[in-house]
Amino acid sequence: MATLLVKNIHTLVTMDANRREITQGALYIRDHLIEQVGTTEELPQTADEILDLHNQYIVLPGLVNTHHHFYQTLTRVIPAAQNCTLFNWLKTLYPIWANLTADAVYVSTKMALAELILSGCTTASDHLYIYPNNCRLDDQIQAAQEMGVRFHPCRGSMSVGTSLGGLPPDSVVEKEADILKDSQRLIEQYHDRDRYSMLRLVLAPCSPFSVSTDLMKESAILARSYSKVRLHSHLAENQSDITYSLENFGMTPEDYAESVGWLGEDVWHAHCVQLSETALQKFAQTGTGVAHCPCSNMRLASGIAPIRRMLDLGVPVSIGVDGSASNDSGNLLQEVRMAFLLARVRECEVGAMTAREALEMATLGGAKVLGRDDIGSLLKGMAADFIAINLDRPQLAGALHDPVAALVFCQVDRVDYSFIHGKKIVDQGQLTTVELETLVEKTNHLAQKMVDAII
16 A cells, blocks of 8 residues: 655644644555554655645644535626525525536535645535436435545435425425335435545435425434445524524424434534523533534625533534635635634624634544544544644734644645545645546536526
8 A cells, every 4th residue: 555754844733632733743644544643753754656745834634614505606696696595595596596507516516625625624524415307316426435525415405395384386396105216315325424534425305495394304314324325414504594493493403303303412403593591401411513604604694603611511513615705615624713703793803702612623523523533633544634834924924833723723725735535626726536627617607507598
């Protein structure tokens, strides 16, 4: 098996139990696993491949993105949706998304992943819940495999259209029997429960306002009949979410989630902006996770999630960029920075969030929410997923008093190296698995085609 030595690291952020940060650090990797971590002087001096970082780079675990809608990369900044709150935003975009094709799913997946990977992401989860025109999750899985990312695709779904009191138009919903049948097919065809897995399936009915109670219950039963298949949905994103739940189910979102079996260590919910104190206590007691999406929450004026309180209670919290039509970016490094700043704004307290806590949410927090014990930190026996950022850049000039905190305080837009499963996916700032210029051109073409189809 091939070996890789990464040496002369200015600062190696391990995220181990002691949160060690090693100066003049080094990593020794065999195939796809980390074999040794320490100083350059302590580690072997030879390997099949040597990456000498010349004391100019900081290295940390790859970031984990736990909530996204890749296909929305095709509908960024749609004029009619620029100033809408969540429900009206959805109603404006559903007719455009109804024109989604298999090729659009494939290309948008690659485009979204390109943006994520360049901004430090090595493990990503995506929530694909709309399947018009014979689109399949398989299209997304193929694209992700070609990009080389560690992937947790969510088989999302919508089954309650407007005729049944739901939010989406009937043209974009599916029959529940078909949803469950396809969910089982995907799990049995693709799901890999083994340690260091590159692909694990998630079942993800879209939201309480787009699926039935029966589908929520049946999806939970199906997921739990397999090992390490997790559950994901949207919950308590804004005040309209709360109102819908009270009017239609006679209970709060958290009580509804509990009633359908959607609290537990194998569940994480996106947003959770409007959860009550009682709900936060329930999440903490059950180990239910949260994907914090600060930019989307601001963009749609949903509010600021109580992240400090969640962390204090022990709720597993991770970071998600959310869909590129509600962010409208997919830069995970910038999302970490925004999570850090917003926590301080919400609490009106500078101690509400530290830079290192924000990085923990994006690494260890993401790993926990996805049920992974093999990513999120750099130590012996962990997957070789790590990123390197050159400290010699304008954004970090004058900030090297604390280079780890500088990654969050300052506006760093991309990584210089990314290794996923021991493979070099970003080399000196360039993706190795896709030709970016061509991909951008294809994305723009398909985006225009989707919009033109409704004119």
